[in-house]
Amino acid sequence: VTIRLNRTRTATPPFGTVLAREIPAVKALTSRKRTRRRRGATIYEVARHAGVSIATVSRVHRGRQSVAPGTRERVLAAAAALDYRASPLATSLVRGRHDAIGIVFPDLSGPYYSAVILGYEEAPASEGSSALILATHCREGQARRLVLDLADRVDGLVLMERTVEDGVVEELERQNLPIVLLARPPVGSADSVRVENRAVAVRLVAHLLEHGHRRIGFLGDPEASPDVFERWAGFVDAHREAGCRPWPSPIGCDHRETAGRLAALAALREEERPTALVCANDEVAIGALAAVRELGQSVPHDVVLTGWDDIPAARHVATPLTTVRQPMVELGRRAAQLLHERISDHRAEPRHVMLPAELVIRTSCGCGLAADKEVDR
Amino acid sequence: VTIRLNRTRTATPPFGTVLAREIPAVKALTSRKRTRRRRGATIYEVARHAGVSIATVSRVHRGRQSVAPGTRERVLAAAAALDYRASPLATSLVRGRHDAIGIVFPDLSGPYYSAVILGYEEAPASEGSSALILATHCREGQARRLVLDLADRVDGLVLMERTVEDGVVEELERQNLPIVLLARPPVGSADSVRVENRAVAVRLVAHLLEHGHRRIGFLGDPEASPDVFERWAGFVDAHREAGCRPWPSPIGCDHRETAGRLAALAALREEERPTALVCANDEVAIGALAAVRELGQSVPHDVVLTGWDDIPAARHVATPLTTVRQPMVELGRRAAQLLHERISDHRAEPRHVMLPAELVIRTSCGCGLAADKEVDR
DNA sequence: TTGTAAGCGTTATCAT
DNA sequence: ATGATAACGCTTACAA
16 A cells, blocks of 8 residues: 555546646657547546536436536536547446447358348447457458457357357357357357258258159258258258158259359269259359250259249349248347347347248249149159 | 555556455445456456566567566466456557447448458458448438447448438548548548449440440439449430430439339330430349330340349349449458558548449340341431 | 556546 | 546556
8 A cells, every 4th residue: 555646637637738738748648649539528628618527427428317407507518519429448448348249250242141231230230339240251260369359349249150160159158258159050058040941941852852853962062051051951851751762962062153053064964863953052053054054954844953042143043043032131130139138138048049931932943834844753 | 636545556456356355345346347248367467477567468468568588478378377368448448549440331232232341341350450330221310320429439430322421521530530431422531432433334335326326215313322423424425425415314213123124114115215224233224124024025136225233143134234343342442441541551641542343245235136136226 | 677657538436 | 416536457658
């Protein structure tokens, strides 16, 4: 316990223009301040202007405690005159929360993600929080650091797909950071929001089986994402339920148009070629569509196929795609909602939301074909 | 100047476990802390653990000043053992900067914006800043508040299109906040990044004029965005340069497929109907395409048309769209770059970047049509 | 090289 | 109802 001089801050703001001339040490700081962004006045200036203490300014500003009407008016007037806005930084520091949440994407290309952002962004904006965004771009090494770093700037985090390994999620949980997993199976006690994949895959494949198809190929890579894995699982389920033997393994390809085209080309040149192709997403399906045409054949007459995601182009291709529509905006919205709940209600038990997907039947699956033209198995 | 007791913080961290029992006042605070997120250790704990002062910890952490090798090791070890990460909040407060930049979108739907985000997000991520994102959704009243609020949490702001009025931009400039305008004409001394519209519109329309068209309609609303306004201006220019009289006024419609379809339907039913349609974007063009088919006619035989943006669907529609490709990713990237420059180099003079757009000739403009089938004016 | 302590701009506690 | 001030967790000028 020592004794020191105390330039009472309440009485005199630390860097009054007058003081600057009097205290030498202040000089350097003052000049450093020049390069800093000029913000509105501080609470000290408002207090002085209104002839009250900073505590009172804070009280009227936050509107929680009672302040005499007259005083309140004076403070309000001073604040307005000086264009006072409380520093979010200082407020956050003392209150121990950021009033900000973050979302981490694996990538940002494609129409897919912007819809999620759209849904996600609304909640924080309307409640005075801000939304931080990060894309890891599969730069594996970086990802951990970037996410951990982001974690220190927010009150909660939404992690989409395989942005970071399970270990990192657990690490964040240990830090007590509310986490919502998006399109990713639950880890630890984090919340999760997903779109149903397996059940709708079953319906989709059942539909194809009803059309009479028995040699159905799956175009895509189940290992690439949890979503595709579930789609493949549903694909297998549907065959089992119908008592058929599924095509032994997926026809692997990454999930872009070119890869889809190439994979389809190869598959359709086989002797025992599939009569139907279930594609992991619409891009692959569009590539496959091109492949069929290159072979001088047509969809749905010679082969039928289906996509996933219902991207805008799905409706516009030569043979409109039968596909699965996912509620992407809702996905983002629910994630933000769950996160908000966890943060403000201090909810402890994890919640898991599964959103329904919608089967969109168009013509690429063979619907609308004359019955007699349907493939005979 | 008063005298007060000073519990020297350097000697004793404010909330030592021991102190908590001794000083009654601390009790309440301690229990409040329980609800706060447990972060890694503070600089005080690391200092104690390493047997040095917090100044030294800060020094090795920031790596600027010299520290004795032995000391450094001890501090590093302590930091690692306690999982120390400096609070970005506290650091920002004292350093007077946020290490964060923000971007404001008018909207977030469409593939258009996610590409911008993609380009934009890279810069802050790689330099340890974070990216805040906001969409105003045309909620005019809110927009001002939301943006001003965001402004207090960042070191600089990118404003896309008509997110806020010029007045707000000026207000932000007065606050000394670095601003980059995206796809929006310069205001004050803010930087700007735009994609060339007028010149490429001239080339596009000249192309149509060369095909022999003399009655060319413009589908879209020049008032909706600066971009479309420029496209219309180029449309007029091209006619002037060719010595033709342009269609007197735009055929107004908002920029979605349905509106495009309806507007085209109406225009093509007129007696003196256009033989070519320049559409404000691809969605409008796709709508127009549908309209032509509904009239039992075809593109490019009976009417030709062009789009703008080169969205994925543009390649996949029945008659692939002649359109204009804009470097959206680059747009976002350059905006972030410019902002970074302004922030770290304290650049004062505004810079204006104009990115080139690329004319993508496909078949909807009539290219590839047998010459004798081309429209005779 | 290292420690001391002031300062960043708030909120909240305790007195008055 | 209001004021004084500790505390939030850091950085840095100055002293030692």
